[in-house]
């Protein structure tokens with residue numbers, strides 16, 4: 375009977391929030407994610423570990439529109455187009471599938487990361503979208519399930535679900551796709567007292583030549599250095615967990631720096647090579663070495679772009695920022711501490 379068929383749907387619609395807002399922050403990996411074992415499920419080859427920042431939040435609102443025939447996506451006040459729109463609509467399709475609700479959505483995102491910063495805005499972006507879209511579509515995932523969901527938008531987003539330091543498990547790559555999907559999630563990492571800061575040098579080298587998605591695929595497929603970096607990254611992770619548990623900032627920094635330089639070495643050996651480092655990157659790396667020679671514990675990490683993030687003690691951050699600013703006169707320098715995980719805004723966000 376039609377009543378029996380439609381009543382649960384109506385009940386479900388009443389139960390669903392239909393509108394939600396969320397905020398999330400970017401994270402910077404100290405043990406990098408570079409290489410997928412499954413493109414569709416966004417399963418990584420290796421575990422990774424990051425610090426969520428307390429600056430550059432992304433705020434996203436999602437509202438269901440029962441009348442609309444397509445999703446409307448606005449990024450920083452302008453309609454999203456191309457690949458950015460395609461990835462967000464594909465993500466919404468996934469959420470609709472999970473919620474068994476077909477309604478299209480109106481998505482409005484404000485990103486505060488400086489333009490061209492290459493600061494993995496996809497991490498804060500998909501973490502905020504996962505939290506807001508899950509709530510708007512009436513799902514009630516716990517943080518682990520949210521990290522798996524955010525992962526499907528962008529791998530690094532899984533870690534921005536959590537504040538402080540977070541570990542993303544590569545998971546099991548055997549068994550069914552569902553097993554693999556369930557076993558790859560992020561979780562918080564306990565740390566002893568560290569009081570860390572990340573000094574972020576935005577070197578303004580314009581948009582990146584190769585997207586991280588394309589670059590990591592090419593690296594896995596063609597770089598003769600990839601497998602040895604992946605193996606050493608597993609050792610780096612074990613060392614990093616011990617260093618964090620002991621609150622040993624020097625060890626955390628040394629491991630993070632070698633892991634990042636190793637990742638860039640794998641890309642330089644890809645065919646054709648992927649090179650994100652610019653002359654300004656090397657100048658800042660030199661200034662970090664000089665800081666260490668001067669007795670300041672400071673360690674560099676870089677992602678899929680020319681910008682450099684320098685890990686140091688909070689107490690040294692102003693001095694480190696001054697030195698980095700001197701080394702990168704054309705850029706901007708920002709100081710970040712450990713930030714909070716992604717969360718819903720109260721009252722549906724409006």
Ligand code: DP6
Pocket residue numbers: 402403405406407408416422494496497527528529530531586587676677678
């Ligand atoms: C270098 O998470 O942006 O920042 O999963 O393809 O969306 P996709 O990639 P993304 O890659 C981030 C790569 C990195 C290292 C890291 O954040 O671990």
